[in-house]
Amino acid sequence: MSDRIKVLFLCTGNSCRSQMAEGLCKSLRGDLIESYSAGIVKHGLNRLAVKVMQEIGIDISRHFSKTVDELDEKNYDYVVTVCDNAHETCPYFPAKTSIIHRGFDDPPRLAENAATEEEALAHYRRVMDEIRDFIALLPGVLGS
DSSP, X not given: OOOSEEEEEEESSSSSHHHHXXXXXXXXXXXXXXXXXXXXXXXXXXXXXXHHHHHTTOOOXXXXXXXXXXXXXXXXXXXXXXXXXXXXTOOOOOTTOEEEEOOOXXXXXXXXXXXXXXXXXXXXXXXXXXXXXXXXXXXXXGGO
């Protein structure tokens, strides 16, 4: 039986932000937190999210997009919604589960008018860095 806190990172499509959060949490806080990610719907894993995570030595290439219903684990201590849509349409969780909203900009939306892949990656890197800064504060900020 694990004494680690169970945290689900929830986003709209489980393609980018929630996937990066799960990967960062496993890498930076895996000793304290058992992390998962899911979406309200499935959009597939975003290749640029995979690329920027690889740049910092975290491989999420084997992750896959999934909904909450597809997760084996159903009992979380915390659900962190990482986008406004997921926060507004968050599914029901048992009363013991605390829902926390920490929204991050959507890299694909920010990058949709990028002239080059490198320009697009800059948006992904910025959001990844913001997620990493949030993960670094875990689990302390979960109770606040």
